[in-house]
Amino acid sequence: MVCIVAFVVVLVLSAVSAKYRRLLGRAWGCFARRVTLRPCDTSFRDDVKSSLLAPLAVRAPALVKPASIAIEVVAWVMVLSLIVSLYLLGRSGLNLFVYGTCDKQDTQSCALAAEACSIGSETPGFWESIGRGDVLGAFGNEFGSVGQTIAAIPSRLKTWDAAEYTAANATYLGGYRDGLPVALEVLDPGCRFCAELFRNIEESGFADTHNVTYLAYPISSGFGSKFPNSPLVASYLAATQAFEAERAGLSGTTGDWYILEQLFTGQNAAGTGWQEWMNEADADDARARLQDWLRDAGYTDAEVTAIDRLAASDAVAETLAHTRRVVEDDIQTVAIPTLIAGGRLHAGLADADTLRDIGR
Numbered sequence: 001m002v003c004i005v006a007f008v009v010v011l012v013l014s015a016v017s018a019k020y021r022r023l024l025g026r027a028w029g030c031f032a033r034r035v036t037l038r039p040c041d042t043s044f045r046d047d048v049k050s051s052l053l054a055p056l057a058v059r060a061p062a063l064v065k066p067a068s069i070a071i072e073v074v075a076w077v078m079v080l081s082l083i084v085s086l087y088l089l090g091r092s093g094l095n096l097f098v099y100g101t102c103d104k105q106d107t108q109s110c111a112l113a114a115e116a117c118s119i120g121s122e123t124p125g126f127w128e129s130i131g132r133g134d135v136l137g138a139f140g141n142e143f144g145s146v147g148q149t150i151a152a153i154p155s156r157l158k159t160w161d162a163a164e165y166t167a168a169n170a171t172y173l174g175g176y177r178d179g180l181p182v183a184l185e186v187l188d189p190g191c192r193f194c195a196e197l198f199r200n201i202e203e204s205g206f207a208d209t210h211n212v213t214y215l216a217y218p219i220s221s222g223f224g225s226k227f228p229n230s231p232l233v234a235s236y237l238a239a240t241q242a243f244e245a246e247r248a249g250l251s252g253t254t255g256d257w258y259i260l261e262q263l264f265t266g267q268n269a270a271g272t273g274w275q276e277w278m279n280e281a282d283a284d285d286a287r288a289r290l291q292d293w294l295r296d297a298g299y300t301d302a303e304v305t306a307i308d309r310l311a312a313s314d315a316v317a318e319t320l321a322h323t324r325r326v327v328e329d330d331i332q333t334v335a336i337p338t339l340i341a342g343g344r345l346h347a348g349l350a351d352a353d354t355l356r357d358i359g360r
Helices: 002-016 018-035 042-059 061-099 126-131 135-151 153-157 192-204 230-246 255-265 274-280 283-296 301-311 314-331 352-359
Strands: 182-187 211-216 338-341 344-347
Touching (some): 126 135, 135 153, 182 192, 211 230, 230 283, 230 301, 230 314, 255 283, 274 283, 301 314
C-alpha cells in the first residue's frame, strides 16, 4: 500500500514541482505492479519508508519498528479512503447524469441538482442498514442501486416523446390544439416546486407552444404520503378527467386545471396560499374546498356529486395506481416535478427561461 500512496503523493507533487518528476517513473512502476497484484518494487518501497523513518532512527531507534507498522496501517487507510472517495464520486456523477441529482434518496441534498421534492426510496440507505446490523443488506442494496442507475442510462440517451406517457383521459392546459407538441409534467399537488413550475409555465407562455398535460403522483413513503392531502387532490383530478371523458368534454378547459390553477397560484382571504392551506387542512375541509372549486369552475351540484363519487371509486384508484407504475417503472424519475418536453426529460424545477428555450 505504501507504493500506491507514494504514487498518488508524487503525482500531485510533480504537478507543482519539477524536482519530484524524476521519482514519478519509479512510483508508477511500483503502482502498476501493485494494482495488478504483482509484487511491488521493494527497493522503491524501502526508499520511501527509509526517507520517512530516517529522522526517527537517529532520535529513537526503538520506535522505528512500531512506526514502520504504523506507516503500513496509515497507507492502507489512505488507499481504502481513496477507493471509497472515487466510488462515491463516480456514483454521484452517474446519478447526476441519469436522475439529475447526486443523491437518489434525497434530491435536495445535492447542490448541483435542480430544486425538487424528492421521491426517495423505501429501500433503506447504506448507513441505515449498517445501523440495523444488516451489513450484507447494506452492500446488496448499495450495489443494486448502482446497477439500477446503470440500467437506466439508455433511457436517458433516447429522445423522449411525452405523448407516450400521457394518461388515457389526459386533459390539456387551455385545451388540446392540433399541430402542437405534447409536454408532460409529473407533479405532486403538495410540492411547492410544482407550484413554481406552474407559475413559470404561465410566465413563459410555454402552454402557447405546447399541449401541456400532467400525471398526478402523490409522493409516498413508509410513513404515508409526503403531503397528507395529495392523494385526495389527485383522486379529484383523476375523477374530473374521467367525468369529462364520459361527456366528451376534453377539448376545452376542464375542472381539473381550474383546481390546479387555484391550488398553485391562489390564496385564501387570510392571504395564505391555497397549496400551503391544503397541506395543513383536515380531509373534510380539503374535500369541501375541492368541491367549491369545481362549482366555481362551472359544475352543477349534481356534477360535483358525481365527481366526488368517482374520486372514491375503484376505477380512479386503478388510474392512480397505473400512474404510479408509469412514473416509477417507465419514466423512472426520483424528482418532482419532472417535465418531458422538447425530446428530453427535465428533472426538477425548470425556470421560465428554460421553458422559453424549449418552446422555440
